[in-house]
Amino acid sequence: MKILVTVSEVATVEDAFEIDGTTIADQYLGADLNEWDDYAVEEAVQLQEADLADEVVTVTIGPEDADQTIRQALAKGADRALRVWDDDLADVGLLDPGTKADLLAAVVDDEQPDLVLSGVQTGDDSFGATGVALADRVGYQWAAVVNHLEHEFADDTASVRRELEGGVEELTDVDLPAVLTIQTGINEPRYASLRGIRQAQRKPLEVQTLDDLGIEGVDSALALTEMYEPESETDVTVWEGGADDTAGDLASLLREKGVAQ
Amino acid sequence: MTDVLAIADHRRGKLRDVSYEIATAGRGLADDLGGDLHLVVISGTVDDFAAKLDRDGVDVVHTVSDGEEYNHDIYIQAIEQLTADIDPQYVLVPNSVNGLDYAPALAGRLERPIVTDTIGLESDGETLVATREMYGGKVETTVELEGPAVVTIRGAEWPKAEGTGDAEIRSFDVEIDDAALGSTVNGFEEVAGGDVDIADADVLVSVGRGIDEEENLEIIHDLADALDATVSSSRPIVDNGWLPKNRQVGQSGKVVTPDVYIAIGISGAVQHVAGMKGSETIVAINTDPNAPIMDIADYAIHDDLFDVVPALTEQFQ
Known part of the structure; x- marks a missing residue:
């Protein structure tokens, strides 16, 4: 079985930041492996260690800077990586889920994986839609928000648990090939070992342009027009001072409310 | 159209x-x-x-x-x-x-x-x-x-x-x-059961990612004991296996409406807020003054939980 894992590099924002037009000012931004994708990579690597997968390939949409994040996934055990990028993509502001799915669909057509694992959402734009949109485009089955995958694929199906709201899980069988969107907590993502980090430097990382994928131009359906800090819904009372002072203020409030009396 | x-x-x-x-x-x-x-x-x-x-x-x-x-x-x-x-x-x-x-x-x-x-x-x-x-x-x-x-x-x-x-x-x-039809639902399972129902608690001491390490949870348990309160958490704590699923507040866990909800080191992701914004009084302890939890908090302390929580526990001992 061949597994394709979608890996995103997400923008992280410092606690204190400023907005510049419709983006966060550059100096407050960092980059990291998307948290949900970390679990997806781990699940794929565990399937490979259990001899259920022969190959784990990652795919990322992103510029050259994303290579550091892709190497993280390789260091954790993925075999090789693909990165989709093109100057045309740099000119598109906010990539909508449909456009991302179009790009990934071209990769799935080339790679023909049996299973695609994709994080439920990304931590920055949080659309939570790309994995299922991808499944539809390539004609795969799918399940969204999977927090358990049986490591056994009888009759070409995957048995999963979907995490519904309110502490309820749905037990579902999904025909393969399939796309599963992976929820945090499905496993315990490993830290890359030093050996893994060294090996990752030698693993193949291939860049594919729109031309390579046979895609003529991209255009996002979504235009980002404003960005601002949300207004507070409450009039918050902020206690100032050292920890003893603020703890004292909170203790007074709690006593007023009859706590621990 | x-x-x-x-x-x-x-x-x-x-x-x-x-x-x-x-x-x-x-x-x-x-x-x-x-x-x-x-x-x-x-x-x-x-x-x-x-x-x-x-x-x-x-x-x-x-x-x-x-x-x-x-x-x-x-x-x-x-x-x-x-x-x-x-x-x-x-x-x-x-x-x-x-x-x-x-x-x-x-x-x-x-x-x-x-x-x-x-x-x-x-x-x-x-x-x-x-x-x-x-x-x-x-x-x-x-x-x-x-x-x-x-x-x-x-x-x-x-x-x-x-x-x-x-x-x-x-x-x-x-x-x-x-x-x-390419998928079949075989059933449902309730996974947040157990001996404690955080939805019944009057006071919740709720802990999030800011606690950093499992062993640091001790200061949270100490505070809950001193306040005669119940410990709950945001999702990452349960994902890490540090607390059982029945302690999780939020969309995929429990919806709670205690008299007092003390959010400690919780940023306030929407999935978490969905589970606790009906609390009567919300107190947030977090170093980040821009954390989304501050938008729904009634009282806030913008300081290190490792300083504030032990100081608060001491007030009740």
Whole structure:
């Protein structure tokens, strides 16, 4: 079985930041492996260690800077990586889920994986839609928000648990090939070992342009027009001072409310 | 194309609250367009659901009786056929776990763009202006898209539609292609049971990612003991296996409404806030003054929990 894992590099924002037009000012931004994708990579690597997968390939949409994040996934055990990028993509502001799915669909057509694992959402734009949109485009089955995958694929199906709201899980069988969107907590993502980090430097990382994928131009359906800090819904009372002072203020409030009396 | 089609959400015989909220969101958009609001409820006891969904502002409730519980292939086929019939400008879907399981594929079938997790919607008939958060709620954005679209709406952002309406209830016959059903639901399991029910607690001492290490939880337990309170947590603590699932507050855990909710090292992701914003008094202890939890807190301490929590415990010993 061949597994394709979608890996995103997400923008992280410092606690204190400023907005510049419709983006966060550059100096407050960092980059990291998307948290949900970390679990997806781990699940794929565990399937490979259990001899259920022969190959784990990652795919990322992103510029050259994303290579550091892709190497993280390789260091954790993925075999090789693909990165989709093109100057045309740099000119598109906010990539909508449909456009991302179009790009990934071209990769799935080339790679023909049996299973695609994709994080439920990304931590920055949080659309939570790309994995299922991808499944539809390539004609795969799918399940969204999977927090358990049986490591056994009888009759070409995957048995999963979907995490519904309110502490309820749905037990579902999904025909393969399939796309599963992976929820945090499905496993315990490993830290890359030093050996893994060294090996990752030698693993193949291939860049594919729109031309390579046979895609003529991209255009996002979504235009980002404003960005601002949300207004507070409450009039918050902020206690100032050292920890003893603020703890004292909170203790007074709690006593007023009859706590621990 | 001036109509709006909104999809109801139900599970195990019950309509979920978002089904009434989506009627309000849908009515607003239909008013913007000068058109009708259609709801559709698919699978299960649809006649009973339709009677409940007939609230103020709803013009038509369509029922599709195929299927018992949610199956994404039945939903998609039904909505695809209904969309061909009534030609709505916007198809509204709850941004629930099931909504996110079919809406993106539905958008693909309808060859429409999708925007998800919206918290505000306006349209002039052609351009849809949607408000949504980014970066875990640190900022809000507006995004625009042209023409017909599939849109998911966040729960608890719009009020529930109330009253009794005079909607027309129409049974809609769909042709389900059984060969296209590629998944089977075998059952459900409650996973948040156990000896403690955090929903019963009057005071919750709730801990999040800011605690850093499992052994640091000790200061949280000490505080809860001193306050005679119950310990709960946000998702990462349960994901890490540091507390059992029955302690998790939020969308996938429990909804709690204690007298006092003390959020310690919790940033306040929307999924967490959904589970505790009904608390009577919310206190947040967090180093980040811009954390989304501060937007719903009544009292806040912008300081290191490792300093504040032991100092607070001491006050009660």
